[in-house]
Amino acid sequence: MSAESILTQELQPHIRYADFLHYHPWKTPPRIITDYMLLYVQEGSFRLSIEGETYQLMAGQFCFVQPGIVHQMESISSSITFMALHMELFPSSVENRLEMIVPVDHGYNPDLITVQPNLRVFTDIDIPFVLKLSRPDWMLDAMQQAITHWNRKNALDHLQAQVYVTEIVLELIKEYTTRPMSELNRSTALHWVPAYMQYRLSETLSVEEMAQKALMSRSYFSMHFRKQFGLGPHQFLLKLRLDNATDLLRSTVLSLQDIADSCGFSSVHHFSKMYKLRFGYPPSQIRRQS
Template structure:
């Protein structure tokens, strides 16, 4: 049963902790729980996973995913080659303090602040322990490239391996239903629109331009905008322009025509009339009053 975690509460920023081709013959690793994720596939040999009391047989070319906090043990038969990666998918400011647990570490209460959230706790994500990727060749190649790049310690390699880990996560999620969270989508929509409007504040912006940037029809955009901002696009844009103009009046010694230009008003007269209608005072009177109060 999922806990309904929201993607917006957990920034995705992969961090590779261990990534290599494990080689061993007839081995056993006792029960433990992980703080991070373990993804692996079998290159050679025969591999058994016991996860929360269920046995999974992994044969060459097959994949498995162990998510944080689950109880598991592993056993290999014959000469086994197991490309694998231990990694975080979600940002944690203390991620460098986290570690790969060892057999016998089944109680992680002391390290709960380092425990990654499970992917299966997010909406519409249901990844089994043993899974069949939609693109097995691509997933296998991504892991091989991660292993190769992870041997280097320079900044380019570090960024490259993070990029590959992000690709790996996308390939994993490709095996679930499209994960749609209204909360996350709303936050992304609001952030994109605020950035777009701020960047174009001094320009003449139409609702058609806003809708095109957001990727919606005008009618759908207007409804969506009203839902997330509580006002029409025109009213929100005017509020944003007045807010930015007020900030300039508070912090800068600029002529009114320049403030009007910066904030998208037709001219100083238009700015003054709009500002007075909203605040009950002219921009100059507001500025003088502000300075008197701070002196």
């Protein structure tokens, strides 16, 4: 995955494990995780050793460990209680999914272990190991709710837990993106636009309206649309309308007027003119062939 914006990615948060945990003297071996781990210390304290640094986490603090990074944790207090969430952020197949925790031994080769992408590959997000959040109370409540619902072990509660973890991921991205909030609200990912056009084929749909829905100026929207789809938005919409009209000509007995109306053309004359400009022959020829 090349270095690019987190805002252009397909994110699909998914809980793999969630629980309230309590340990007496506790120490992990050096290890990596294959997903993302969010911890909240409820009682006690522990030491996180990661990338040559050591962090001491006390009650009331959150930490976030990403995939593929060798780390070790050890309790400082005689006992420790914390909340733990293991989650994926990106789509993955069950067949290729490994255990959440992989101990580091002499045969360890990070290139042979399938993990979720480390967020450092993206240019516009930087989440530290020890979190300093604007809304820690909100995060604490969201974690508690996610864990509680996930441990009820039924489909509806699991679905509710996924809603909470999606909100947690959204909060982390908003908190630690390096982009201004104005740019967050103006993501250049326009993958939703073709489906939006399909649903609106029979209606008048302007570039200005689509740009407004995307929170962009007309020129900014048109530039990014052409970059992503190879055509300007007006030309792309016209192509969808003519392709849909061709399907209707071949598969129905609708009149040219009805087809023109259902595909968003202002008149049969306009429909016929645009059709001949693109295909080199009038729509009536398709009807005769059919």
